[in-house]
Amino acid sequence: xxxxxxxxxxxxxxxxxxxxxxFAIALVVMCGxxxxxxxxSTLASLRTTQDSYYREYRFAQVFASLKRAPESLRxxxxxxxxxxxxxxxxxxxxxxxxxxxxxPVTALMVSLPDAGPHGLNALHLREGRLPLPARAxxxxxxxxxxxxxxxxxxxxxxxxxxxxxxxLRVVGTALSPEFIQQLRPGSxxxxxxxxxxxxxxxxxxxxxxxxxxxxxxxALSLRPGADEQDVIERVDELxxxxxxxxAYGRVDQRSHRFLGQELQQLGxxxxxxxxxxxxVAAFLLNVVIGRLVAMQREQIATLKAFGYxxxxxxxxxxxxxxxxxxxxxxxxxxxxxWLGKLLSAIYMEFYYFPFLKFILQPLTVxxxxxxxxxxxxxxxxxAVWRAARxxxxxxxxxxxxxxxxETGVEKLGLKRWLSQPTRMIVRHxxxxxxxxxxTVLGIALACGIIMTGLFQRDTVxxxxxxxxxxxxxxxxxxxxxxxxxxxARFDLLGLPGIEHVEVFRAVPVRLRHxxxxxxxxxxxxxxxxxxxxxxDAELRPVPLPPDGILLTDYLGKILDVGVGERIVVEVLEGxxxxxxxxxxxxxxxxxxxxxxxxxxxLNRFMHEGPTISGAYLSVDRAQLGRLxxxxxxxxxxxxxxxxxxxxxxxxxxxxxxxxxxxxVATAFAVIIAFGVIYNSARxxxxxxxxxxxxxxxxxxxxxxxxxxxxxxxxxxxxxxxxLGLWLGEGMCYYIARTLQSDLFRVPVVLEPRTxxxxxxxVLVSSMLSGLAVRRRLDRLDLIGVLKTxx
Numbered sequence: 001x002x003x004x005x006x007x008x009x010x011x012x013x014x015x016x017x018x019x020x021x022x023f024a025i026a027l028v029v030m031c032g033x034x035x036x037x038x039x040x041s042t043l044a045s046l047r048t049t050q051d052s053y054y055r056e057y058r059f060a061q062v063f064a065s066l067k068r069a070p071e072s073l074r075x076x077x078x079x080x081x082x083x084x085x086x087x088x089x090x091x092x093x094x095x096x097x098x099x100x101x102x103x104p105v106t107a108l109m110v111s112l113p114d115a116g117p118h119g120l121n122a123l124h125l126r127e128g129r130l131p132l133p134a135r136a137x138x139x140x141x142x143x144x145x146x147x148x149x150x151x152x153x154x155x156x157x158x159x160x161x162x163x164x165x166x167x168l169r170v171v172g173t174a175l176s177p178e179f180i181q182q183l184r185p186g187s188x189x190x191x192x193x194x195x196x197x198x199x200x201x202x203x204x205x206x207x208x209x210x211x212x213x214x215x216x217x218x219a220l221s222l223r224p225g226a227d228e229q230d231v232i233e234r235v236d237e238l239x240x241x242x243x244x245x246x247a248y249g250r251v252d253q254r255s256h257r258f259l260g261q262e263l264q265q266l267g268x269x270x271x272x273x274x275x276x277x278x279x280v281a282a283f284l285l286n287v288v289i290g291r292l293v294a295m296q297r298e299q300i301a302t303l304k305a306f307g308y309x310x311x312x313x314x315x316x317x318x319x320x321x322x323x324x325x326x327x328x329x330x331x332x333x334x335x336x337x338w339l340g341k342l343l344s345a346i347y348m349e350f351y352y353f354p355f356l357k358f359i360l361q362p363l364t365v366x367x368x369x370x371x372x373x374x375x376x377x378x379x380x381x382x383a384v385w386r387a388a389r390x391x392x393x394x395x396x397x398x399x400x401x402x403x404x405x406e407t408g409v410e411k412l413g414l415k416r417w418l419s420q421p422t423r424m425i426v427r428h429x430x431x432x433x434x435x436x437x438x439t440v441l442g443i444a445l446a447c448g449i450i451m452t453g454l455f456q457r458d459t460v461x462x463x464x465x466x467x468x469x470x471x472x473x474x475x476x477x478x479x480x481x482x483x484x485x486x487x488a489r490f491d492l493l494g495l496p497g498i499e500h501v502e503v504f505r506a507v508p509v510r511l512r513h514x515x516x517x518x519x520x521x522x523x524x525x526x527x528x529x530x531x532x533x534x535x536d537a538e539l540r541p542v543p544l545p546p547d548g549i550l551l552t553d554y555l556g557k558i559l560d561v562g563v564g565e566r567i568v569v570e571v572l573e574g575x576x577x578x579x580x581x582x583x584x585x586x587x588x589x590x591x592x593x594x595x596x597x598x599x600x601x602l603n604r605f606m607h608e609g610p611t612i613s614g615a616y617l618s619v620d621r622a623q624l625g626r627l628x629x630x631x632x633x634x635x636x637x638x639x640x641x642x643x644x645x646x647x648x649x650x651x652x653x654x655x656x657x658x659x660x661x662x663x664v665a666t667a668f669a670v671i672i673a674f675g676v677i678y679n680s681a682r683x684x685x686x687x688x689x690x691x692x693x694x695x696x697x698x699x700x701x702x703x704x705x706x707x708x709x710x711x712x713x714x715x716x717x718x719x720x721x722x723l724g725l726w727l728g729e730g731m732c733y734y735i736a737r738t739l740q741s742d743l744f745r746v747p748v749v750l751e752p753r754t755x756x757x758x759x760x761x762v763l764v765s766s767m768l769s770g771l772a773v774r775r776r777l778d779r780l781d782l783i784g785v786l787k788t789x790x
């Protein structure tokens with residue numbers, strides 16, 4: 001019986017001999033596995049952390065706000081079938097005056113539950129303690145706000161509570177599952193420097209807002225199996241006489257919704273990028289391994305001649321590729337864990353969890369390893385089987401020289417313009433058309449996958465330009481504490497530094513079309529405005545019609561409604577009117593979804609006089625300090641947002657999430673591109689080594705045989721580049737289409753620099769591979785060629 005130890009020694013010698021190619025293949029596998037592990041482990045970790053946080057700190061499932069209701073209503077709400085626990089609260093928007101910070105700051109003040117730490121939406125204290133019942137000046141502040149302002153227990157600042165200034169003392173910092181993402185009303189991005197959340201003892205906050213023995217907000221948890229929609233309808237019936245603004249489920253709670261959209265986006269990326277990278281890696285692995293094994297045709301025959309059976313030979317080569325792919329899987333798993341922890345840490349900074357449960361499920365590694373090993377094994381089995389079918393005597397002979405014929409290019413009369421080496425290149429490409437096509441496809445895929453990493457960078461810049469340069473052009477936006485008479489517009493014009501004012505009316509609504517509904521807001525604006533502009537699909541300003549409603553295009557898709565159709569508008573404030581409106585147009589926005597109406601039409605729709613909720617301002621930035629001071633002194637101003645700061649927040653969010661994927665994907669794509677091209681060049685050299693050495697014996701110079709081999713690689717690369725750019729565009733469009741959500745939409749924007757970078761990487765990889773191959777060309781075994789019998 002033939003010993004298998006000799007095959008094992010051969011395996012390690014083969015690995016050492018082909019160490020360059022093995023390393024390049026392992027890198028390709030590592031990139032595919034690393035991408036898969038990074039995304040899947042991050043997504044699983046964040047979802048597990050979210051579920052644990054919600055469960056351990058009793059995040060509520062139904063929420064509602066109202067004007068004022070007596071505490072006795074709580075018992076009636078608790079008696080609703082399916083309700084498990086009820087927390088009534090006092091909630092108020094307050095203005096703050098922070099030490100050493102001149103800009104306006106606002107906060108949401110929430111009363112602590114009467115049940116203390118055992119109530120719903122429990123606090124996770126990071127520092128200090130909870131406020132004492134007897135102290136009306138003690139507050140717990142949210143951790144991100146405390147970090148932004150350097151607050152710790154013992155710190156003090158002033159707050160305006162229902163028109164009265166009060167000095168508050170920080171006794172603790174905390175996080176809450178209700179405010180994982182802390183968004184200022186009207187803003188799409190968190191800004192902890194200018195907006196925060198705080199908690200105060202229930203009696204103290206209630207007395208400050210004349211709600212002692214009453215409440216204006218509530219949170220519910222449900223029993224398992226409870227009908228959430230039925231509970232919401234019953235809650236609405238009970239709170240409607242008390243100015244109820246409409247109960248809603250956790251899915252519409254702002255923080256949870258924002259986080260859910262982000263995790264949905266991450267889930268989409270977790271299915272797209274790993275699939276792309278693993279798919280490309282598997283394809284290239286199959287092709288490269290298949291060609292590598294096919295080149296060992298004579299060795300397979302020799303092994304069979306010495307008594308090794310087909311299964312033993314096949315197992316030997318499977319172990320060879322398993323060693324290469326296994327190294328890539330091990331490296332990719334380690335890299336994926338490291339990147340997964342980095343990405344999770346980014347989310348921990350952006351979404352405020354008190355802890356992170358990082359999880360790497362064994363199945364994730366198994367799936368990545370199986371995909372890589374199966375791809376490599378498939379190429380191996382086919383190549384070994386083809387060689388094993390030949391008899392040992394036949395297989396040990398060198399393959400007969402290929403028959404070449406004139407190509408179509410030569411028959412067109414161009415033959416006399418082509419040198420002899422050039423004709424050899426063209427004929428060889430035609431002779432091995434399938435292998436040439438596979439090489440072109442491999443290089444094209446590598447080129448295209450580079451573009452998928454870079455297009456998001458281009459997209460972010462484009463979205464920023466459309467949103468904040470073409471549409472939202474104000475310097476500041478001001479929101480009032482309550483709907484205010486139109487004359488407040490003229491009061492604003494009298495403030496220092498304000499050059500132009502455009503007012504708006506914001507109304508929370510629930511829009512319905514058939515069985516579809518969506519909770520959002522309608523913004524009434526004045527026609528002909530220059531600061532706030534609505535844009536169509538071609539980014540041209542849209543004139544505001546005197547009647548009807550405009551919807552963002554994505555909201556139109558959510559509601560499955562088109563121009564000319566009617567929708568039901570249920571207002572969630574005031575008398576909560578419910579009326580129909582005609583959709584008169586769709587506008588283009590990349591951030592958020594909402595509806596727009598003519599200001600006068602919205603006032604008529606609400607059966608109110610000329611009323612506004614805020615204003616967009618153009619200001620003289622030289623007088624910004626004085627303006628901030630005056631706005632802080634204006635009682636009805638609830639919040640001030642600066643466009644420059646909104647842009648910074650936008651960039652921060654993109655830099656910390658989306659662009660992280662860009663950098664990782666681009667780095668991996670570059671590695672894959674080099675691995676593909678380098679292996680193609682090395683395999684071409686090995687396949688044609690005897691032929692090129694023979695040409696040297698016949699008198700061809702080193703430069704000429706290098707031209708023959710590398711010229712073929714150059715032609716295939718140049719053919720692959722336009723195909724790769726086309727494939728890259730297709731991948732980018734597919735990614736953009738799958739990343740659509742009501743949080744933001746991703747347009748496909750590809751700058752010339754993205755195309756240039758992808759082409760440059762492919763060309764540089766070709767040149768570096770060519771240089772590596774050229775060194776081996778200079779060491780061809782001419783003596784071995786002379787000894788080979790023909």
